Amino acid sequence: MSDERHFLVVGLPGAGKTTYLAAFWHVAESGELPESMRLAQVTGDREHLHEIRSLWLQCKPPVRTVTTAEKTISMLLVRQSPHPPLTVCFPDMSGESFRQHWCERSWTAGYDKLVGRTSGVLLFVHPDNLTEPHRIDAVEPVMQELPADQRAAPAPVDKDPDLPWDVGESPTQVILVDTLQSIMERAEQTNLRTAIVVSAWDLVDPENLEPDQWLARRLPLLQQFLESNQPTVTHRVFGISAQGGDFETDGERLLRIGEPSRRIRVRVDGVESNDITEPLRWLIA
Amino acid sequence: MPEDTIGTCSLDGCPVGEGGACQQGHETLGECPHFQPTELTALEEEESERRIPIHSAAELSETDTAPIMRSTLARILVMAGPADSGKTTILTSLYELFQAGPFAELQFGGSRSLHAFERRCHMSRIASERDAPETERTKLSYDIEYLHLRLRPMAEGSRALVFLMTDLPGERFRLARDSEEECKKLSVLKRADHVAVLLDGQKLADLRTRTQAFQDTRALIRSFVDAEMIDHRTMLQIVFSKWDLVENATEIDDVKKFVDSSEKKLTNEFGDRVGDVSAFRIAARPETTVLPFGFGLDGLLSHWASHSLILAGPRPSGRVTRQARSEFERFLSRPVA
Numbered sequence: 001m002s003d004e005r006h007f008l009v010v011g012l013p014g015a016g017k018t019t020y021l022a023a024f025w026h027v028a029e030s031g032e033l034p035e036s037m038r039l040a041q042v043t044g045d046r047e048h049l050h051e052i053r054s055l056w057l058q059c060k061p062p063v064r065t066v067t068t069a070e071k072t073i074s075m076l077l078v079r080q081s082p083h084p085p086l087t088v089c090f091p092d093m094s095g096e097s098f099r100q101h102w103c104e105r106s107w108t109a110g111y112d113k114l115v116g117r118t119s120g121v122l123l124f125v126h127p128d129n130l131t132e133p134h135r136i137d138a139v140e141p142v143m144q145e146l147p148a149d150q151r152a153a154p155a156p157v158d159k160d161p162d163l164p165w166d167v168g169e170s171p172t173q174v175i176l177v178d179t180l181q182s183i184m185e186r187a188e189q190t191n192l193r194t195a196i197v198v199s200a201w202d203l204v205d206p207e208n209l210e211p212d213q214w215l216a217r218r219l220p221l222l223q224q225f226l227e228s229n230q231p232t233v234t235h236r237v238f239g240i241s242a243q244g245g246d247f248e249t250d251g252e253r254l255l256r257i258g259e260p261s262r263r264i265r266v267r268v269d270g271v272e273s274n275d276i277t278e279p280l281r282w283l284i285a
Numbered sequence: 286m287p288e289d290t291i292g293t294c295s296l297d298g299c300p301v302g303e304g305g306a307c308q309q310g311h312e313t314l315g316e317c318p319h320f321q322p323t324e325l326t327a328l329e330e331e332e333s334e335r336r337i338p339i340h341s342a343a344e345l346s347e348t349d350t351a352p353i354m355r356s357t358l359a360r361i362l363v364m365a366g367p368a369d370s371g372k373t374t375i376l377t378s379l380y381e382l383f384q385a386g387p388f389a390e391l392q393f394g395g396s397r398s399l400h401a402f403e404r405r406c407h408m409s410r411i412a413s414e415r416d417a418p419e420t421e422r423t424k425l426s427y428d429i430e431y432l433h434l435r436l437r438p439m440a441e442g443s444r445a446l447v448f449l450m451t452d453l454p455g456e457r458f459r460l461a462r463d464s465e466e467e468c469k470k471l472s473v474l475k476r477a478d479h480v481a482v483l484l485d486g487q488k489l490a491d492l493r494t495r496t497q498a499f500q501d502t503r504a505l506i507r508s509f510v511d512a513e514m515i516d517h518r519t520m521l522q523i524v525f526s527k528w529d530l531v532e533n534a535t536e537i538d539d540v541k542k543f544v545d546s547s548e549k550k551l552t553n554e555f556g557d558r559v560g561d562v563s564a565f566r567i568a569a570r571p572e573t574t575v576l577p578f579g580f581g582l583d584g585l586l587s588h589w590a591s592h593s594l595i596l597a598g599p600r601p602s603g604r605v606t607r608q609a610r611s612e613f614e615r616f617l618s619r620p621v622a
Binding site for chain 2: 138
């Protein structure tokens with residue numbers, strides 16, 4: 001008999017959820033990494049898993065998940081003794097669904113059920129896909145210091161000054177705080193474990209930041225929210241490059257790595273590994 | 286879930302009926318002779334797609350605040366003052382400061398009004414495509430609505446603080462200044478921990494308008510007091526807003542003398558009618574770089590966070606406290622245990 005746990009996989013469009021799932025499935029199914037969790041059985045849409053894994057193996061970007069194609073995938077995972085096997089259920093939801101929750105202030109009864117029984121959250125963010133709250137007064141002094149030919153051209157006289165507020169263009173950190181707040185209100189867990197996954201970690205690497213430092217620098221509102229809501233929410237930040245590098249510029253090098261699992265890079269608390277199952281192992285600990 | 290993964294199994298103990306794996310080891314459940322798929326009916330699919338509301342993320346109504354008031358020690362803050370005095374800008378600037386990191390030794394802990402804050406911030410952000418930041422004028426409404434903000438002091442072991450802040454249009458305060466009946470409609474004043482009354486720094490910097498600005502503020506506070514909407518449980522703040530315009534005034538010494546005198550007069554006149562009077566000089570969103578963004582807001586927020594006569598207990602005697610300008614002055618002004 002296995003222990004069954006349900007986890008929410010959360011993130012806005014382009015946050016890296018599907019690439020993670022593809023790499024995760026490969027690592028768990030291939031057995032290339034002895035230390036990782038191993039797949040014993042999968043139920044759900046395996047055609048979808050095959051497709052995204054195939055693209056990942058060929059170093060091709062994944063197809064964006066659309067709302068009409070959302071599926072729940074269940075995996076029976078084997079862990080090291082004495083732990084029993086674990087059935088893990090991931091709804092593979094499109095990022096647009098989470099943006100819809102933020103904009104329309106409702107979610108489906110099906111999703112509500114998933115939230116009600118969730119054991120934890122995997123929340124994805126992509127360093128290149130962040131909307132940040134840039135104030136005019138903060139940018140203007142910088143613009144004034146630029147040479148005249150590098151400043152933005154003045155607006156035409158007849159330009160409509162009123163670009164109305166678009167709720168969908170709100171800062172990423174605000175939407176993610178709201179997402180977690182809403183989950184916390186509905187979830188039945190009194191201590192909700194939340195693994196923050198910073199995708200495409202290879203892009204952040206040159207900044208010499210640990211994942212939690214990156215979060216404090218680029219998503220400070222989210223970081224404060226997580227810190228100040230302990231112990232209701234316990235969090236850990238993982239930097240993960242599920243691709244291992246840029247498929248366009250680095251594809252050939254990645255393809256030449258004998259065991260594709262070895263392309264993956266995972267960084268947490270100053271330690272690097274290839275084991276993409278680490279966030280899940282922390283969630284179930 | 287796909288139809289071929291939902292169903293029951295006739296074998297005893299097989300977990301398939303609860304969504305688990307096939308006991309016989311079949312990867313495709315349909316291949317197992319014991320598996321009986323359940324057809325999802327159209328009704329079940331429709332039920333799964335039914336929309337369930339989550340909290341609106343807009344301003345909170347009085348009804349919305351009731352469960353918050355019951356379950357937390359929420360502090361009610363009323364921003365009062367004429368139109369364009371900077372009430373909304375103070376609230377948005379506080380929110381924007383937390384977007385950049387912890388502020389005034391406090392961490393952002395959440396808000397049920399995120400849409401409301403975001404909408405108010407829009408006209409001061411690059412996304413609005415404006416050349417200069419602005420704040421949308423608060424629309425006239427007779428409903429009292431609140432912005433919700435949860436903050437947690439960074440000191441270890443501290444409890445979270447919940448703030449319910451009003452953002453009322455200046456027109457309501459003009460009416461309240463002139464009419465006891467209108468003043469009494471501002472029922473939130475009676476429950477407010479803090480009432481911050483704004484004097485517009487732009488008007489104070491102008492010789493033609495400064496006296497009228499002071500008298501209007503004095504009349505407004507008098508209206509609150511005479512209508513018994515504020516009393517010895519209320520902590521009153523005199524907020525001199527747009528302080529960057531005062532600093533940029535051509536006769537800056539005269540302006541500052543006038544401001545100091547105004548502070549003294551208001552403190553003397555109302556100090557024994559309310560629980561506490563303090564004064565703050567604020568430039569929530571300066572028009573120039575002479576002062577930093579959010580100048581003075583750390584002191585104001587710290588004051589709101591660390592004091593509440595309503596939450597502290599029974600009515601204290603009237604006590605006057607001018608804005609402490611140093612740690613030593615703050616130490617001297619603390620009540621003796």
